[in-house]
Amino acid sequence: MYLGSWLSRLCRGLSRPIGKTTQPTWGSLSRSLALSSQRIPELSSFVARTNTCGELRSSHLGQEVTLCGWIQYRRQNTFLVLRDWHGLVQVIIPQDESAASVRKILCEAPVESVVKVSGTVISRPPGQENPKMPTGEIEIKAKAAELLNACKKLPFEIKDFVKKTEALRLQYRYLDLRSFQMQYNLRLRSKMVMKMREYLCNLHGFVDIETPTLFKRTPGGAKEFLVPSREPGKFYSLPQSPQQFKQLLMVGGLDRYFQVARCYRDEGSRPDRQPEFTQIDIEMSFVDQAGIQHLTEGLLQYSWPDDKEPLVIPFPSMTFAEALATYGTDKPDTRFGMKIVDISDVFRNTEIRFLRDALAKPQGTIKAICVPEGAEVLPIFLNAKRNWSSPFAKFIIEEERLELAKLMEIKEEDMILLTAGEHEKACSLLGKLRLECADLLETRGVVLRDPALFSFLWVVDFPLFLTKEGSPTELESAHHPFTAPHSSDIHLLYTEPEKVRGQHYDLVLNGTELGGGSIRIHDAQLQRYILETLLKEDVQLLSHLLQALDCGAPPHGGIALGLDRLVCLVTGVSSIRDVIAFPKSYRGHDLMSNAPDSVLPEELKPYHIQVSWPTDLEEEEKASATPSNHLNS
């Protein structure tokens, strides 16, 4: 649907209905976005219009109305179509001599000009009604018109069959925002956030508290943007989340906090990441994991768009270990099967060397996934037919074949992907293959994932620590150092910390991590032990937090949900850039204003900094000056 055929569809809708479409139109979407349980907003209060372009019906016949909008289309100087977000309406251009000035304005204004039109709502002549168009029974007989602003130039036609690169769309974002899809995305986002606020503030007594974004660098905060201050050598840092503040608010007795929080992360160039993003940030005192999960489920159910199937709660839950073993990832896409099966036992006595070797190693396993109809679509490897097509099919004995077929419920034309090796690596590999296969199958027409399905999943019982890559005796936090250990695992902290599970939970939607949270450590001594002894962090940087925990900190926990990602999944668009009004390119540039930009040396002076020009600058400049794809620049 993205940047779909709305314009042609709607224009088409104005003349004769051609074919059938079940796709939403401006008018119907505008209605579906209204909060059904509430008073319908007044959309023309305080402004020059009496009505929006989308709301007039037969019930308005005879009314004198004033409309403001953009000229969408004009035909033979007899009628034009006026557009605002709320819909389209047909305006009849007067032909009599006494209305020459009105006719002149309406006939001469270029398409996309802004006009104000006053006139009478009249019936369309019999046979000319347009049932596809919400305003299709009426038209406006113009009596007065005013050109509010002429559209003098357009860098591209605002018609969706005119293909535009994303770079061009971002450069002229103010025009791209006029598209149906962008309007829909941003308005839906606003409604969802409003419903979330109603749920949190009005239904459950949460307090919306703003926390600073000019803060202190956090330990290991390598991805934090720096902001020079006017004191030589002193810098603020733009935090990646309000984590410390939300915990300090709990110490401060603000026991139900939330914020739609702007967060910053400097990851350099990363596709589909933004240097600034938004999270729904929540923290509560006296709560446990189940409490946060129920709250979150209620929040999403309450704010779910009315034009989608209502969410069923509670969401299913899975341990990290189970997710890894079954889906090869900590964020399983549970919209389809193809689960990983441990087939080690089938091959316990195999002659196949690499399988035997794998099983002999510690944690050695053989795993497989069954790709339904895979053999038909992806004619590789072994399929379920008797004559298995595989380089090593001949080494699989009949008994193993039957056992495997039974264990994995293999059907004709299915395909089996098999791997042998260490448990975690084997699962992880098959997890990736599983998704690749799903994509491949879908490009070839097999329907695996219902686009209307929203498959939420909690993943729980993560390990609290991971061993550092390349240095297996050192530990690092799996999520962050404030996560509380499972109460039943606390004793292990002092003996086998790598076995401790954390009270962390991730929320996954359709295979995407939507957010996560944890019950936090509220005991200063435990927090200090983990930071200092286990993680070898400089506790000085967090001394204020440790002090706070000693001053009567309540038990607390919370969650943060990625809003951009959530709206992206709900609207079904392919990039978070399509749910953000003014996004950066994936190299972090604002292509409209050309930010970031050079500044004059004297502007750096108050901040006591200077640019260290790299010595290989010429190379770099040459590289960045390559015209090719604007979006990459």
Place this chain on the structure above:
Amino acid sequence: MYLGSWLSRLCRGLSRPIGKTTQPTWGSLSRSLALSSQRIPELSSFVARTNTCGELRSSHLGQEVTLCGWIQYRRQNTFLVLRDWHGLVQVIIPQDESAASVRKILCEAPVESVVKVSGTVISRPPGQENPKMPTGEIEIKAKAAELLNACKKLPFEIKDFVKKTEALRLQYRYLDLRSFQMQYNLRLRSKMVMKMREYLCNLHGFVDIETPTLFKRTPGGAKEFLVPSREPGKFYSLPQSPQQFKQLLMVGGLDRYFQVARCYRDEGSRPDRQPEFTQIDIEMSFVDQAGIQHLTEGLLQYSWPDDKEPLVIPFPSMTFAEALATYGTDKPDTRFGMKIVDISDVFRNTEIRFLRDALAKPQGTIKAICVPEGAEVLPIFLNAKRNWSSPFAKFIIEEERLELAKLMEIKEEDMILLTAGEHEKACSLLGKLRLECADLLETRGVVLRDPALFSFLWVVDFPLFLTKEGSPTELESAHHPFTAPHSSDIHLLYTEPEKVRGQHYDLVLNGTELGGGSIRIHDAQLQRYILETLLKEDVQLLSHLLQALDCGAPPHGGIALGLDRLVCLVTGVSSIRDVIAFPKSYRGHDLMSNAPDSVLPEELKPYHIQVSWPTDLEEEEKASATPSNHLNS
């Protein structure tokens, strides 16, 4: 009331009522903060408690409840008072041997420890009810108790009669937040913002849109923080407002936008300013000045706290010229009189040299204010008595004296302050004296300004341009270069631009500028003329905006209200730091975490910057190391 006697008042309330207080208590304020027209929020959903500490009444008698809170007070190991934000409740510590473990926990936990208590709601013994306390008819007979966290140390007693410097409060902000006033301020702020959102989104169809804070430097943006990017010499800028974005959204057809927007302004050290602050940012298409004013009035009326007198709208309005002539400022405090009166005519034939000289000059005037009862309280200058006490009283002839007394309605004991000079300067001086006198009178017990009075005022018809100080032939924008000129003054743009009035409006509350807005220029040619020809700006930096105006930009306008300032005035606190959860000191420091802070040179490397250490660094370091007032550091 600030950091007032709530603790002592409440503790006092627990035993015998002493004296009368009309001040709000935890319980009553918690209730008054609930949105009366709406469902009362569930305050104990998802958590370990069954009730809050403030909600139990006689109607709950016999119920088994679980409460979580802080130990506020304990007496003779027989009862303790448990506190959360919602109120206080008395808990009876069991004395029988079978409950020894419960008794031990409740008797040994230090004050401000966090405990969970389960028990039965019982009546207080006859005669021991406390009518001052919302929960004063009941108490909790504890059956089980759990120490959730012991309070191990407190840097200061959480009692308001223990005076704390603001520096100490900011350093231990998480404790300061437990104060009644801070809880009240932050919760009121949250409610007001929520009501504003309801008004804008649900009642009037506004769309909440987030705009970027990593942006391009704006022309003349000397107060914008810089954020180094990973590209050598390229910087983002943290904008002072979403001005450009809101206008571009209008071009994009998002015709009713609002945002609770984080803004940044680097002004160095300024008392009662914050480097980051929040504004209610609004923009609409097809609107005129009156439309924005009505919207704003409705917004404030709708979101006004229930425990205050409802606002009367519309607000009065005054031109800039009138405000200057009558109050000597563009933000008049209209809660009291003492208006400036032009008394030039009285002294048209005076003998007094300096008055005569002043009148002879161009725009020369004599102005005065009458300070009621001023002569009694401030025994200086001339008062209304026959024997005027003034160095130049003898030069004022009887006729002038009578005329003056009549013109200014002078009464016995009033005081007249008089000045002579150029109109604007004379008014401005008297405007300042007027406020000084008001402060002086009030410190001496004269009630001038009713603390319960909220006196809103629109100031309109500002000049569009000012002449630059020190360079009277050059113009600068009085507000910003996007403000549209008055339609009746447009012709003057090409002849006498300094006489053009702008379609700008300021909203003033009790003498403080709460915000302002304007109808914007939507014509690219006019915008370019003003930027290029009149203001001599580099239009290249705004080329995207000029292009946008040529692509069918609708007429539009908006307003921005300072949220911190508004909540500050509503709550009656003296500093915006008291309505912000984690404010910076007025030198821009976070005294809790010690931000801004030094960073390692390798952390600067990815951003291609280095510190330019000032040569007189020793001096600076010495100065900043002075211990004296922590808040100044």
